[in-house]
Amino acid sequence: MTLRTLSTVLGSKRLLLATTTTTTTIATTATTLRSLRAWKPNQKPLYNWRQQITMTTAAPEKTFTAACCIIGDEILNGKTRDSNAYFLAKYLFELGIDLKRVEVIADDYSAIQETICRLSSQHDIVFTSGGIGPTHDDITYDALAKAFGLSLKLDDETCRLMEATMMKSPGWKLTEARKRMALFPYPSKILRTPVSGLWVPVVVVNENIHVLPGIPHLFERLLESLRPHFQQLVEAKHGENGRYYRVQIATRLQEGKIAPFLSALQEKVRDKHIKIGSYPKWGTDAQGIRVVVSVVGKNEEVVRDTADQIARDIEGWTYTPEQTVKL
Structure with a gap:
């Protein structure tokens, strides 16, 4: 075999190897993309994926991580300026909770379900802001219920507190629209604040998703009143020296x-x-x-x-x- 012939043969083998490798890579990538497109927010493999990441990823320092999702068309179209993410960042820093991500999304079922499920799987705690009012575009509770295969149930205690607080306003009635604000994913955990006159609770879905209102003064008052609750979560994981x-x-x-x-x-x-x-x-x-x-x-x-x-x-x-x- 001449040197030129040997070179041609080796070149052909290298080309074949490169082609095979490229084909395998493309096939693997295509399979992965098909899996991602086929995934639905309420499918259980998401949680298995979270467990695998937790077990196999070694971080240089164990921290209590958080994410925030701001929900509202009014934020995205510039009608309203968000201040809740800024307040939450300072609040979590003081507690020793590492805020890793803030996302702003529209009042859209698919966007809410995909975003919240993903953040819930990747972080210890998730905070949402907005979309829990009485109007047709307030869909956060309903979207989360559908995402995690839960039902919606009217919380009588929240209705009672709402009525006791708001009846002081002339002409106020507990209408069906207002009852939407007490229609929570079931089962879920309800955190009530000891602050008088603040009837809105923080609803906890899927153990780590904390649903809060978008109105800044309500958002801030709820978090401040529940500071001991979140402090206990940090201390349970890191002890008393968890703060930054x-x-x-x-x-x-x-x-x-x-x-x-x-x-x-x-x-x-x-x-x-x-x-x-x-x-x-x-x-x-x-x-x-x-x-x-x-x-x-x-x-x-x-x-x-x-x-x-x-x-x-x-x-x-x-x-x-x-x-x-x-x-």
Whole structure:
């Protein structure tokens, strides 16, 4: 066999191997895509997938993770500005719960079912905001019931509390439309607040989906009143030291000048579960602040030591809790 013939044969074999590999990859990908398209929100394999991920994925630090789903056409079309995700992010940070994702979706059955089922399978706790009022487009309870194969049941205690609270308003009646606000997925867990006059409960579906109203003052009051409940969840998983600590350092140096130092330091403290963030401040400032550096972690001593080192090396100073900066 000549050298040219041998080269031709080997080339043919390489081409055949590449073609076979490519064909196998395409077939596998096509099978996966068909499975995803065929999946329905209330199918049980979703939960098996969650268990496999939990058992096989090793995170560098075990955290209590959360996701938030904001539901409402009015958010997506710009009619209403959402503030609930911002409040929830601060609230969860104080509790030591790691908010991993925020999604905004329409008042649509398919969108609600797909999104909430996915988030529920991937995170320890999920919060929803919106879609539980008395009108035709308030479909969150119904969509979740259908997603998890549950029925809808009128909660008499919620109706009673609603009536006792709202009857003070002239002409108010417990209409069929208003009863929709007490028509919950069944079975589910109902968390009632001790706050007087706040009849809206937090309904917990599938053990970890917490359904809240979209009205900001109700959303915030419910979460604040239930803070001990969520604190217990964190402590049950991580003990009393589950909370996060954050120190902010301000500097007049430009971000490009301090970036190499911050990058090197982040690598140095990564195994201590410390996160360093750099946030430039635009516009004029009386103190001449150009960058605010954030140090976050669950070990208070390590957080403060890291912040002290940063302050020394970037000619910075610690921001007090009263000082805020628009990032």
